[in-house]
Amino acid sequence: MRRRFLSSGLHLAGLLAVAVFTLFPFYWMVSSSLKDQIDLLASPPVWTFAPTLSNYAEIFQDEKVVNAVVNSLIVASCTTLLSLVLGTPAAYALARFEFRGKADLWFWFISNRMISPIVLALPVYLLAQQLRLLDTYLVLVLIYLTFCLPISVWICTDQFRSIPPELAEAARLEGADQLFIFRRIYLPLGLPGIAVSAIFSFIFSWNELLYALVLTRRTASTAPVVATSYMTGYELPWGKIMATGTVIVLPVTIFALLVSRHMVRGLTMGATK
């Protein structure tokens, strides 16, 4: 009895340690964003302090930061929308039909998950320069599709496969064509999967730095680029940096919590359920 009590206590301590381990850097970012410069530079760091919102007031008056957040919103939303518009029909075909080369096509979609962004960043920079597309939303949206589209296709295919084929058969006997079946049966019934893939597309494009760093200058630069741009000079404005970081991370964290059950599937492209 005593041993069970002990092991149960250890279990609780372990679970608490997990929560502290995973949340500490996040907590440290948020609490630092609420410190004034004196508390921030205190050595050793202070754990209790009078919180202030002055860092947030400062970044929301900074046109550069506000613009960058708006840019991020525009780019991530457009990427999400486009990856659904292109991805759901492809998922429908992969879920419902047998055709030659299907497995190869499927693998090709999946292997995009592995490719290092630097491989595409070099040629896309040169091409965008030639086409005068540098520093535009369009080039970012297009390049973000290279990783959002495969994820959307994968998750939606999985979802569409779980829709009973009898429904489509019945609709066909009633004379419905494929476009009708796709739009009126698969899209509504596949909505949960479509929502999950939308959230993943949004998170991944919102979080991206490398492409945004090399493909934008000023007008189209996104929030992670601006957060990184403080990193010059000796005296760093840590309060502003952490406030910007919080503004960037908070929305995607909330989104991620909404899809936490699907996190593993999204990150592995479903190799493990």
Added chain:
Amino acid sequence: MSGSGEAGRGQGAAAAPAAAAVGPGGPSRLAHGKWTPLFFLAPAVTALLVIGVYPTLFALVTSFRQYNLTRSRDGFPFVGLENYQHVLTDGTFWQTLGRTGVFFLTVMPAQLLLGIVIALLLHRPGWGFMRAAARVSLVVPLATTYAVVGLIGRLIFNRDFGVANQFASWLGQPAQDWLGSQGGAFLAIALMDVWQWTPFCALIFLSGLSMVPVEVEESARLETGSYFRLLRHVQLPYLLPGLTAVLILRSADVLKLFDMIFTMTRGGPGAATELISIYIQRVGFRVFDMGTASAQAILLLALTIVLSRLYIRVLYREID
């Protein structure tokens, strides 16, 4: 597979007069012919060809040219395999690959071990609410913007007012100049990577553990008092597919790793934290030697393709 049989019948339908299929949604040409999959696939495939494959081919062509942006007046003449020769005989390239390998071997054991421990803690019955809360908290590191992880790391590991040195002093260790020393900076980026990706391993192992049939686990628990025997003979077989997935995906991720290191150390001090993606970015966008950088990128791509073939071969066997 739910769609099987569709193709065979689809061909029959194409032979039959298409007029039979006038649905309320659209014209009859979208009936059930053998071109239907193509119609639905074409937009996505075209998009990926244009934005993914075409730039890759462009990089391949660039890798055979002398393509230095600072000397664009000379033009970009073809130089054959010279860039590849240059890269493969370049000590820095191999050192960077080696460093990337060392990084993988540093973070992976920690992530696997912590991942298994966390998965077992979360799988064990009891403390329902706390377990659910801990499971949800695992999502936070995974969603955190990689660039911001680097910024947080830079604050935590600051020499003067970083909290890492405070922790060290509690353990009776002297303060370190983490990001100013070669070993310290390498360790610091490794620790941030362990923080961010341990939850990934934990969640995969957790889903492996939940695949063990409940009756099997229960009866094994009754039969043996030894916790480790249960782990080894009953649970471990269910963890192995996840382990393979983790190893392959994480090695691809380490080859991709850029954002966090870039904001935290920019590859420094010296080249102490310059992993492969950071290095190629420097050659391409700070030295502006696009030809050499493209050759390096193509070699990296080859490595990645091997990894993804491996991944598919090992983990998607049932599809073939």
